[in-house]
Amino acid sequence: MTADNLPIDIYFRPRNYTWDEMCDLPGANKDCMIDWDYEVRTIVEGRFRDACRNLWPLIEGLNFRSITIVLDLIGMEHGDIGYYPYDSSEEKGSYVFYASYDFLEAYLRSHFEESYELRYIWEHELIHLCDHRNITEFKYYNLSTDVREFLIHYLLSFRNEGLADLYFTMLGHNDIMGSETARQKFLAGIRKFEAVRWEDETIIKQKEYEFMSENGFYDLGPWMVLHVLSCPGYKGYTSQAASVAEHKLIELCKGKLQYDGVIRKDNILVYS
Numbered sequence: 001m002t003a004d005n006l007p008i009d010i011y012f013r014p015r016n017y018t019w020d021e022m023c024d025l026p027g028a029n030k031d032c033m034i035d036w037d038y039e040v041r042t043i044v045e046g047r048f049r050d051a052c053r054n055l056w057p058l059i060e061g062l063n064f065r066s067i068t069i070v071l072d073l074i075g076m077e078h079g080d081i082g083y084y085p086y087d088s089s090e091e092k093g094s095y096v097f098y099a100s101y102d103f104l105e106a107y108l109r110s111h112f113e114e115s116y117e118l119r120y121i122w123e124h125e126l127i128h129l130c131d132h133r134n135i136t137e138f139k140y141y142n143l144s145t146d147v148r149e150f151l152i153h154y155l156l157s158f159r160n161e162g163l164a165d166l167y168f169t170m171l172g173h174n175d176i177m178g179s180e181t182a183r184q185k186f187l188a189g190i191r192k193f194e195a196v197r198w199e200d201e202t203i204i205k206q207k208e209y210e211f212m213s214e215n216g217f218y219d220l221g222p223w224m225v226l227h228v229l230s231c232p233g234y235k236g237y238t239s240q241a242a243s244v245a246e247h248k249l250i251e252l253c254k255g256k257l258q259y260d261g262v263i264r265k266d267n268i269l270v271y272s
């Protein structure tokens with residue numbers, strides 16, 4: 001199997017959408033809805049396959065029997081795009097992703113305006129897919145109202161999003177340009193966490209929401225992953241990670257280490 005023949009099925013939610021539900025999206029045309037439908041699914045599929053090609057050595061060993069991408073026209077999903085761990089099954093080889101209405105709008109705009117701003121975004125979700133077993137485990141804690149469970153959820157989110165966004169950081173896309181800045185910002189977040197009166201049960205849910213929405217998971221997380229990978233003695237130590245962690249990202253961008261977006265076999269670490 002290659003990225004070109006992965007079994008990908010893309011459909012809109014609802015399947016029988018009306019003109020009113022899609023009329024504001026770029027390129028929509030009441031007289032050519034079937035063509036538009038086909039074009040949108042082709043665009044999304046093309047971008048998704050590009051991401052699969054970029055990460056192919058990472059994912060080629062996985063069991064792929066079906067990949068479904070739901071294009072959400074009715075606002076059930078917030079944010080941009082995502083991976084549904086609960087609807088996916090490693091054993092069955094079936095994996096499900098979604099794109100929100102807002103994302104679809106931005107995606108189509110970027111397509112029609114030929115901007116590549118959103119080019120790498122599916123890679124993030126594919127790395128969540130590779131991390132499937134761990135994210136389903138951590139999601140369990142989401143349901144608890146115990147603040148200790150929330151702390152685990154909060155800390156593991158740096159790991160989960162840090163792994164998924166490490167790819168973008170290695171390409172030079174991260175607002176934080178060095179590990180020391182990341183460390184200080186993380187510690188400031190922890191001090192804020194400690195200052196909350198968690199014993200007051202009436203504020204827990206609101207505070208959880210605030211912490212999860214003002215998080216630094218995507219920019220701090222990759223630096224934390226790099227830090228772990230660059231600790232001498234750690235079984236996954238790599239001199240490449242140590243080199244990036246040591247040098248500021250700005251130097252990485254200047255060309256000390258250059259990546260073109262395609263993951264190669266010899267760049268991959270294998271963990272036991």
Ligand SMILES: [Zn+2]
Binds near residue numbers: 124128164
């Ligand atoms: Zn994510």
